[in-house]
Amino acid sequence: MSILINKNTRLLVHGITGNEGLFHSIQMVSYGTNVVAGMTPGKGGEWVIEGKVPVFDSAKVAVEATGANTSCIFVPSRFAADSIYEAADAGISLIVCITEGIPVQDMMRVRNYLDQKMVRLVGPNCPGLLTPGESKVGIIPGNIAIPGNVGVVSRSGTLTYEVLYALKLLNHGVSTCVGIGGDPINGTNFIDALTMFEADPQTEKVVMIGEIGGTDEEKAAEYIAGHMTKPVVSFIAGQTAPPGKRMGHAGAIVEGGSGLAVDKIKALKAAGVRVASHPEEIPSLLF
Amino acid sequence: MKLHEYQSKQIFSRYNIPIPKGRVATTADEARHIASELGGRVVIKSQVLVGGRGKAGGIRLAKDPHEAEDVAAQILAMEIKGLPVRKVLVDEAANISKEIYLGITNDRSARKPVMMASSAGGVEIEEVARTTPEKINKSHIDPLLGLKDYQARNIAIGIDLPKQHWKVFIQIANGLWRAYQDCDATLAEINPLVITEDNQLIALDGKMLIDDNALFRHPDLAELRDLDVEAPAEVEARKYGLTYIKLDGNIGCMVNGAGLAMTTMDIIKLFGGEPANFLDIGGGAGSDKVAAAIRIILTDPNVKVVLFNIFGGITRGDEVAHGILTGLDEVKPHIPMVVRLVGTNAEEGRKLLSDANMITAETLVDAAKKSVAAAKSEKAGR
Numbered sequence: 073m074s075i076l077i078n079k080n081t082r083l084l085v086h087g088i089t090g091n092e093g094l095f096h097s098i099q100m101v102s103y104g105t106n107v108v109a110g111m112t113p114g115k116g117g118e119w120v121i122e123g124k125v126p127v128f129d130s131a132k133v134a135v136e137a138t139g140a141n142t143s144c145i146f147v148p149s150r151f152a153a154d155s156i157y158e159a160a161d162a163g164i165s166l167i168v169c170i171t172e173g174i175p176v177q178d179m180m181r182v183r184n185y186l187d188q189k190m191v192r193l194v195g196p197n198c199p200g201l202l203t204p205g206e207s208k209v210g211i212i213p214g215n216i217a218i219p220g221n222v223g224v225v226s227r228s229g230t231l232t233y234e235v236l237y238a239l240k241l242l243n244h245g246v247s248t249c250v251g252i253g254g255d256p257i258n259g260t261n262f263i264d265a266l267t268m269f270e271a272d273p274q275t276e277k278v279v280m281i282g283e284i285g286g287t288d289e290e291k292a293a294e295y296i297a298g299h300m301t302k303p304v305v306s307f308i309a310g311q312t313a314p315p316g317k318r319m320g321h322a323g324a325i326v327e328g329g330s331g332l333a334v335d336k337i338k339a340l341k342a343a344g345v346r347v348a349s350h351p352e353e354i355p356s357l358l359f
Numbered sequence: 360m361k362l363h364e365y366q367s368k369q370i371f372s373r374y375n376i377p378i379p380k381g382r383v384a385t386t387a388d389e390a391r392h393i394a395s396e397l398g399g400r401v402v403i404k405s406q407v408l409v410g411g412r413g414k415a416g417g418i419r420l421a422k423d424p425h426e427a428e429d430v431a432a433q434i435l436a437m438e439i440k441g442l443p444v445r446k447v448l449v450d451e452a453a454n455i456s457k458e459i460y461l462g463i464t465n466d467r468s469a470r471k472p473v474m475m476a477s478s479a480g481g482v483e484i485e486e487v488a489r490t491t492p493e494k495i496n497k498s499h500i501d502p503l504l505g506l507k508d509y510q511a512r513n514i515a516i517g518i519d520l521p522k523q524h525w526k527v528f529i530q531i532a533n534g535l536w537r538a539y540q541d542c543d544a545t546l547a548e549i550n551p552l553v554i555t556e557d558n559q560l561i562a563l564d565g566k567m568l569i570d571d572n573a574l575f576r577h578p579d580l581a582e583l584r585d586l587d588v589e590a591p592a593e594v595e596a597r598k599y600g601l602t603y604i605k606l607d608g609n610i611g612c613m614v615n616g617a618g619l620a621m622t623t624m625d626i627i628k629l630f631g632g633e634p635a636n637f638l639d640i641g642g643g644a645g646s647d648k649v650a651a652a653i654r655i656i657l658t659d660p661n662v663k664v665v666l667f668n669i670f671g672g673i674t675r676g677d678e679v680a681h682g683i684l685t686g687l688d689e690v691k692p693h694i695p696m697v698v699r700l701v702g703t704n705a706e707e708g709r710k711l712l713s714d715a716n717m718i719t720a721e722t723l724v725d726a727a728k729k730s731v732a733a734a735k736s737e738k739a740g741r
Contacts, residue, residue, distance in 0.1 A: 149572065149575075150576070174572065175543050175570050176465055176545060176573075177472075180465065181502045183470045184471065185503060211672065212672070213671075216702070226618075227618065228617065229617075229618065229619075230619040230670045230672060231619040232618070233670050233672050234622070234701075234723065237701065254617060257465075257467065257470050281618070283618055284621070286467045307622075309622045310621040310625070312606075312621075312624045312625050312627075312634060313624070313637070319602075319604065319617055320617025320618075320621075320637070320639040321618070323467070324621070328488075329489075350629060351622060352723050
């Protein structure tokens, strides 16, 4: 078992004919992900990846023709919100949005719309999902993780790879890695991922990688204290970040005294979470 | 991106929010002209993008055009918190009987915009939120529906606004919502919204923050960016699609990915060093980008050592190595360099750098320790 994606995932890639979309679709196919369709308006009827994957003009037609159940979005930020609506309206139940830089008001409308439709979004501005040995949706390098019992959830990209790699070096395998993304408004938050990991029989322990900005880590700490039976290890990035400055990620900013790393660490420790002082310490805290 | 008071108020007035009569001036002479056009008392307000203008002496009254000229000359010669005053707003002075706060911002946890109002206007809303949170009336706005009249009316009732002002208040609240939405603002604030002695509601001050990610659909707003508030190196970095933030330490950092860049700063500090900057070269950074990043890091004279921490995913190690070599060749720095390359094509990258006389590191901890040691011996050597 795993969460969100597995061997039965049938993936539709939005923006499959673009540079990044195509590059990562090839990576996903070679990892074993079942990429059943791509879509780029105006490129319908073409085939990509050695003629294996059909391209459609619309998500609706792609879903009808191929039975796709999951979407991965690589389209540029100005069109990405539209792609999310299109996937949701086509009947897709899980949408993974990689795109960075979507306007925050677009994301507020998207999120409020999806909540009415009961569609799960992961991201945006995220590296996506990886269930080692089964499927990957997004851009996480497949070779840095092995199958196992550690669930990983993170707001970051390369920092997540760093943690996966540190786990692999010490033979810790991963059930599923969920990149929830660095934007202030996202589809899936820590509590959503923790809830799924708690219910997943394969997952025995969880690594949660947070960063400055917002209060999602504090809320996760409350959830962990009240609902989690599985041990959680955490790392919070941005302890040295100056207030009022956006640290790359749109959501990584300390504003009005809120979103500080020190408060998040305190809340997590109080909830019984082992908090690592740096990423390479994480494997040693997983016992 | 922050807008100036006069820019925010101009936008507000397009949405039927009453603002004082007035115009912006760049010289004392202009200020005198505007004051004589307005007649009567005026207020001269420095237009700089920092808080505390009033306390710094950047907002002053003038009783006639002659005094307006003098005051404007003085304010235009000021620097407030390191920022030069290039413009002053000359506004008709209002006779204030009450000050209210009204603003809209994004509530991250509710995933909705929130309208906030308080009968304690004129002061920092964060201060009110901290000391007397019960004085702030909050109302979440459904982003798919927009602000409804009943919500605005309930806010007016919630802050004990006299009934005679409800109609205009609803008009102002609606205008503020539309301005916030149409401009892709992350904050639209009227502080204070005043009731004058002759019972008019006027937006005396205005502030807007615009979502940088939405500027592609607001070319008119993008042009309003004031480069004074940003360090030149930060502006330069943006040109290359890099995010650079200067800090006070002496270990320069170049990292791919924002989370890893923050972590690299943290781990330097953990092992007794001080990071000189945050720098994210982003995903798939080519050699031109890397070279620009090195140039930008080295514009900071405090930098005694540079740490390159690259985890190859989309970013390829060999490509980054080429960039580092190009950058070093161009800048020819005489300080130690520590490099850690892991992931996609890291092996090839390390080979390319083997002749470049760099200190190599295997792990994050190793890289941090070596950088801190190099910075300390560099300091001792001078």
